[in-house]
Amino acid sequence: MTINEIQDQVTEEFAIFDDWLDKYNYLIDIGRSMPSIDIKYKTNDYLIEGCQSKVWLHPSFENGIISFSADSDAIITRGIVALLIKVLSGRTPEEIMNADLYFIDRIGLKQNLSPTRSNGLLAMVKQIKLYALAFSTKTQK
Amino acid sequence: MNKSIEEIRADFPILSQKVYGKPLIYLDNGATTQKPEVVISRVANLFRHTNANVHRGVHLLSDNVSEQYEAARETVRQYINASKKEEVVFTAGTTSSINTVAFSFGEKYVGEGDEILVSAMEHHANIVPWQMLCERKKAILKVIPFNDQGLLDMEEYKRLISSRTKLVAVAHASNVLGTINPIKEITAIAHKEGIPVLVDGAQSIQHGIVDVQDLDCDFFVFSGHKIYGPTGVGVLYGREKWLEAMPPYQGGGDMVANVTFARTTYNDLPFKFEAGTTNYPAAIGLATALDYVTSIGREEIAGREKHLLEIATRELSAISGVRIYGTAQDKVSVISFLPGEVHQYDAGMILDKMGIAVRTGTHCAQPVMDRYGIPGTVRASIAFYNTEEEMYALASGVRQVMEMFA
Structure with missing residues (x-):
């Protein structure tokens, strides 16, 4: 599946829930089921x-593909990171750098994130893209 | 006749709004308070009808607004019971007031090896300016610890006072723990050694009576926006003898008496510390806010808030797993807590969706979090316009949060 296909899938999964409480409960479940990052x-x-x-994000780069593992001390944040990883992990650096992330808006979470919170989200996306950029220069060498 | 809670709430237009389709429960008053209509219209009317720069013009509007500005100073003087108008300086807020003292007092009185004493429960605004001063002057910052309850260790305070201590800077009330510190005792101890005391009133001014002469402090600072006034204005009260002796902080218009390229002489107090165009609309709005608070009654406000704090404390304490930080007997209406193992950010996010506005995080007081070894707290800060129902709603919201994350 392409990045956009996964984004659409995530959007559909969230569309089932009308109530914000259910959406957050789902996000909490996603956060809980994300495998933990290696302690090191x-x-x-x-x-x-x-x-x-707090958010920890670790990239690994193998055969031209970047994989991410992550963790957070807050569960909602963990859920958001898990979604980001679902969409962006296992991709080439170019795919990640060119990705237009629209799913956060569409699942109705963005408008509920206050500036400091969405800064946190932006910081995560920025970091993921920075890793992609770093690995892309590695590939070119 | 005291106003009913409905009448009080009707004075604050913002309180009747809905967030996410739910009635707004505003419990972030420690960060900033909402504004009554009288304040909003006073500032708007000033811009509409009498706007001109203060102390600058010969024309009618400038005269008129200068008069209002000086009347606002008099209102502040009376409100904090300063002995002279000259001791009331308008600043941009608590932070700018503290920075003014840290710079001006520091320039004159602090040298290498001298000591500044703060407490471990200060917010960053009453830590960082002193650290910067100490760095500049090679002075030493010493810290008065507090116990688990959130009470300052007064014995340690006495021990920390030395012949090198130049100033004590301490919060009147803690923004995280709510503790009201024994300022009169603190000033008495410091004054025995001739050491001046700065009291950070950011979290006390809005909760009851503040009398700077009774507290016997040398400096008292607060922000307008935390006492139902506009943002961008604050007050630096300083004892005349200190303000007279201190050099100005910033240079510019209004703070000068005579300027030539050879030499500039400074204006008298309080103008010496009011360089440039001040935020006169906010200062005038602040006076209206203080008049409003006086009309409600400061003891009435303190009484209402105490009652609400008691309900919130009782209801939150009854929830198994909730830990409250700051359990002093004498508290302002601030309650910091952690709901079991739930991260404060998760809790704040869900409470927000219920229409409950609280603050989460370190509350600009990281050392307080370090003292308890926690990453942050949820803080509900209560104003007199909050209701009993809102206290119950908070507790039930916290219960729901804990169930969600259980």
């Missing part, structure tokens, strides 16, 4: 600045 990556080196809650 839960360090300041992998901490993303700009979030009210």
Whole structure:
């Protein structure tokens, strides 16, 4: 599936819920079921600045594909990171760099994220794209 | 006749709005308070009818607005019971007031090896300016600890006072723990050694009576927006002898008496510390806010808030797993807590969806979080316009949050 196909799928999954409480409960479930990051990556080196809650994000690069693992001390944030990973993990650097992330808007979470919170979200996306950029220069060499 | 809660709430237009289709329950008053209609219209009318720069013109509008601005100063003087109008300086807020003292007092009185004493429960605005001063002057910042309840260790305070102590800077009330500190005792101890005391009133001014002469403090600072006034204005009260002796902080218009390229002489107090065009609309709006608070009654406000705090404390304490930080006997209406193992950010996010506005995080007081070894708290800060029903709604919201994350 392409990045956009996965985004559409996620959007559909959230569309089932009318009530915001159910949406958040679903997000909490997603956060809970995300595999934990390897403890050795839960360090300041992998901490993303700009979030009210702590987020650790670790990339690995193999055969031209970037995979991410992540964690957060807040469950809702964990859910959001899990969704980002679902959409963006296992992709080439180019795919990630060119991705237009519209699903957050469509699942109705963006308007509920206050500026500091969405800064946290933006910080995560920015970090993911930065890793992609770094790995893309590696491929070119 | 006291106003009913319905009448009080009707004074604040914002309180009747809905968020996410639910009635707004505004419990973030420690961050900023809402504004009564009288304040909103006073500022709007000033711009509509009498706007001109203060102390600048010979024309009618400038005279008129200068008069209102100086009347606002007098209102503040009476409100905090300063002995002279000259001791009331308008600033941009608490932070700018503290920075003014840290710079001006520091320039004159603090040197290498001297000590500044703050408490461990200060918010960043009453820590960082002193750290910057200490860095500039190679002085030392010392910290008065507090106990689990949130009470300052007064014995340690006495021990920390030394012949090198130049100033004590301490919060009147903690923005996280709510503790009301024993300022009179603190000033008495410091004054025995001739050391001046700055009291950060950002979290006390709105909750009851503040009398700077009774507190016997040398500086008292607060922000207008935390006492139902506009943002961007604050007050620096300073004892005349200190303000007279201190050099100005910023240079510019209005703070000068005579300017030549050879030499500039400074204006008298309080103008010496009011460089440039001040935020006169906000200062005038602040006076209206203080008049409004006086019309409600400061003791009435304190009484209502105490009652609401008691309900909130009782209801939250009854929830198994809720931990409250700051359990002093003498508190302003601020309640910091953690709902079991739920992250404060998760809790705040869900409460927000219920229409309950609280603050989450470190509340610009990271050392307080470090003291308890926690990443942050949820903070509900209560104003007199909050209702008993809102306290119950908060507790039931917290219950629901804990069920969601259980």
